[in-house]
Amino acid sequence: MLVVGLTGGIGAGKSTAAACFAELGAAVIDVDAIGRQVLAPGGRAEQGVIDAFGPEITDDRGHIDRAKVAAEVFGRPDRLAALEAVSHPAINAELDGQLHALAARGEAQMVVLDMAVLTESRLGQLESGRGYTKVVVVEAPEAVRLSRLIERGLTEEQARARMTSQATDAQRRAIADHVIVNDGTPEELASGVDRVWAELTGS
Structure with a gap:
């Protein structure tokens, strides 16, 4: 079973x-x-995050308020690192369990891990050896991405802030086995995925 990030x-x-x-x-x-x-x-990570950040990031029922957490960590690398130190091991544990179950069923030729912060983290890199072994990067020009985000309802300032907070195109390309450029139609994107699928599966 091929696992792709x-x-x-x-x-x-x-x-x-x-x-x-x-x-x-x-x-x-x-x-x-x-x-x-x-x-x-x-x-898995609820109590650990509350312990790390305190009750001010909880709602009136004592559970995590994700908006409060987002506000706490955005633009603050030290606080983001504190969140990831608790949440990322929990995510990988859940992910490992899902991959183990898929492998046991033997139903999937390929598993794709759809993940925003592959480049910036160790998510999907599993001690069990079940993590991803190939990386596929989807990219588009900055102007195209900006336009799409504004269409989703973000302001230009919000869109640029989110883009800037992520890895750069160069950083993603540096770890990519395959790159799909998505600057055209949905049909062109599907064609790019078809190409990569064929290359990954040898079909």
Whole structure:
């Protein structure tokens, strides 16, 4: 079972590419969703994050308020590192369990880990050896990404801040085995995914 890490900057089209991989038969795991899951009530990282940040990041029921956490860590590398020190091991533990289950069922030729912060973290790099072994990067020109984010309702200032907080295109390319440029139509993106699928599977 081939495990692929799929990443890209905000607005590049990573999630759309993940959907294209799913249509080709890949099992797609949304690692960002696991990140939300481990912070949810009863999640693996809930208590650890509350212990690290204090009750001021909780809601009126004593659970994590994700908006408060986001405000606490945005633009503050030390606070972000504190969050990741608790949440990332929990995410990898959940991810390892899902990959183990998929391997046991033997249903998937390829598993795609859809993850925003592959370049910036050790998410998906698992001590069990079940983590990703190939990296696919989806990228688009800055102006195209900016336009897409504004269409989603962000201001230009908000969009640029989010883009700046992530890894650069050069940093992502440095670890990429395959790059898909998404600066055209959805059909062109799907064609790019088809190409990479063929290269990865030898089909």
